[in-house]
Structure formats: C-alpha cells, structure tokens
Amino acid sequence: MPDKLPNVLIASFPAGPWQTNCYLMARAEGGPCVVVDPGVGATEGVRRGIEQYGLTLDAVLLTHGHVDHVASAAQIADEAEVPVWIHEADADLLSEPLLALSEDSRPILESLYGSTTFTPPRDVRNYDGDVVTAGIRFATRHAPGHTPGCTLLLPETDDALLVLAGDVVFAGSIGRTDMPRGSAFEMASSLATQVLPLPDEAHLLPGHGPATTVGHERINNPWLQPHALMALQNPIDDGK
Template sequence: MFLASFPAGPWQANCYLFGLTDGHVVVVDPGVDAAETVRRAVEEHDLTVDAVLLTHGHIDHVAEAAQVADHFGVPAWLHGADRELLTDPSSGREQMQQMIAQLGVEVREPADLRLIEGGETLHAAGADFDVVHAPGHRPGCVLFRVRPDEPLEGDLDELIFTGDVVFAGSIGRTDLPGGDDAVMRATLRDVVLPLPDAAALLPGHGPTTTMNHERTTNPYLQEAYLT
C-alpha cells in the first residue's frame, strides 16, 4: 500500500496519493499549488497515476485537478452536482472571481471528466473505492471508502477520504454557496454516524482521525447537535 499526503495552497487542503497496487496511485483533491508536488512525488517514487478523485468542487480541492489529470492522461471523477464549479467556477459571484484572480489559478474541466452520483464503485490503483454521497457542505460532496488488503495500524480496517464532510473535531461549514445546514445534519446522522469505528478518516483539512474517536469526541456528531 502507498499513502502519502501534503497540505496545499493558502487553505492547506490535503492532497493524497494512494494505491494498493505497487507503483499505481490515485490523486485525491489536487487543489491550489498541488500539481507540482504531485509530479515530484510521482517521479521520486516511480509511480503511475491511474485517476484523480475529487471529494467536492471547491477551488481549494479542485484548482489543479485538470492540470494533474491531463498531465498524466487519466480521468477525474466528480459528483455531477458540483460540476458547475469546474465549468463556471465564479458562477457570477464577485467574491469568487476576485479569489480566482488573486490566486492566479485557471480552474477548468479535465479533458476526461467523469461524473458520479454516489453508490458506484470505482476501480483504480488496485483498489475499489465505494462512492457515498454526503451533501451539506456542498451538494456534490462524497466520501471515498476503501478497504486495504493489508492490516492498518491498530484495529483499523478501512480508509475513508472524507473531504470537507467531517474533520478531526469538526465538520465542513455550511454558510458558503451550496451549503445547507439541514442537509448537513441529515448527512451526519444518516451517512457519517453509521460508519464503522474501525475506519480511519482522511479529511480534506487537518490531521487524520478515526471514526471511533470522532463518534465520542466530535461535538457535531452528538445528539445535542443533531436533534
């Protein structure tokens, strides 16, 4: 198993390289300033990139998705509800237009963009990624669940790339365009809480955590918040 990550861009969004087949990886959420680091890691470790997986369409997670996917000639997978953030990233919003200009990024669709809905299983880098729709932070948020074929540290037996759905001690905000607090609470109740305690959570920002730890300590996963 290969797993590496680094925080990229001004919002320190986590970008991951992961694979179960020797030398093959997927790139999860290559955001602002991520492409060059991805290329260096691929060269240093003699890797082959099989696909780009996007947990949602916010700029800090997709800004360089097209650069990475097109450079390696691979597909990028994104939920259809967030496609608008690639086709028209500013969407008429002055704040977003200013942000894109300040960052100096060119957000665009990858040449091979493939849309997902949730419920699919994607096959890449020797792994099966179960796609789980988890809206609230954005309509197109998804989780990518994978069970490695070798033991993980401790009693963990599953990896879940959670994007901005759930973090260590927190959750994704819902006050941005496309966010919906009621939908997020439903996702936390119906999607996140049923996740197994033995799952390692690899979030879009901040440190890795576990479902067992978040279930017992994350204030946003407690009954007082969810009811």
C-alpha cells in the same frame, strides 16, 4: 505524510493557501496510483510524490468541487491523459468555481489565476457506484451539505477501513454550510446516515487538518452530538 496501511500506500501533503490535504494512493510503490483532491498549488507536490514512489497516475478523484480541492485537477489529469471523477452535482464547479463560493472569493481567484473561470479537465466522469482504478475499488457515499456533490471515498483494503472524507467531517469539526449551495439540513442528514454508522475503527482522512477515527469523533466532535445534529436540522437561518 507517507503511511503504509494494509495493502495500500498513502502519501499526503497540504497544498495552497487553504492547506488542503492532497492524497496519493496506490497498492504499492512502483505501481499505478490515484490522486485525491489536488487543490491550489498541488501540481508540483503530486509530481514529486509520483517520482519519489515510482508511481504512474491512473485517475484523479475529487471529494467535492470547491476550488481548494480541484484547482490543479485539470492540469494533472490532462498531462497524464487520465480521467477526473466527481459527483455530477458538483461537476459545473470545475469551470465555474464561484457558483459555490462567496463573492469575497472573486479577488482571490483573480489574484491566483487571473480569472474566475477555469477550463475543465478533458475527461470528466461522474460517480455512479464504485470506482475501480489503480487496482483499488473505491466505494462512494454521497454526503451533501458542504456542497451538493460531496462524496465520501472508501478504498478497499485488506484490514483497515479508510474514509477519504473531504470537507464533510474533520478532527473536531465539520464542513461549513453557509456558502452558496451549502445546506445545514443536508449536512445533518449526511453526518447521521453516512458518517456516524461507520465503525469506530474507521480512519477518517479529511480534506483539512490531521487524520482521526470515527470512534474519536463520535465522542469528541461537538458537531456529531445529538443536540448539534438537531440544531443543524432546524437552523434559524440556513444562509439562503
């Protein structure tokens, strides 16, 4: 999905068996870019996008550490000799993905990679405020719940407010909280303090599925309604 919004180029494609949205973002064709969430099988799609738009890679940004969002990060970043950015709470998932997955995921990883452990990227950096790369300033908002390190990324543009939402919120749904390291209580807090205060016109670019807006989700997403947030804050069983 190529798109041109004010002062920013975005190209995206769904990758791997989980159809995770991988994004390339740049100020313009022919310039530096970032890749956001290169998951399982994303390497060739990233290479094609970089070649198609004449881009050079400056960094890999990760919204969180689940394998379907990070599996290709090391290969892409190390080949280009660029850093990978992630919240420190999820950094260990770059090498030990099963720490935040159910045991049912073990045979899937073994089938895909022959192992359940990965070699992490050579240059891993932790979010600490804004990240400036490829000529774009990305504001970071910590939004735990799906994983402890979930982070919303807000690239600075001239007119449009964009939010790379990862698996915090989707069109009509939110990220699951029943896997290891997930927390329904923290998810409710993140939705209430990081997502709902955003203006209605903010464009949400989620980790799975179609793009949407905060205004649309505020009205139509059942998980963003007051009773649903209260239920998340007071779960009968948080799976722990």
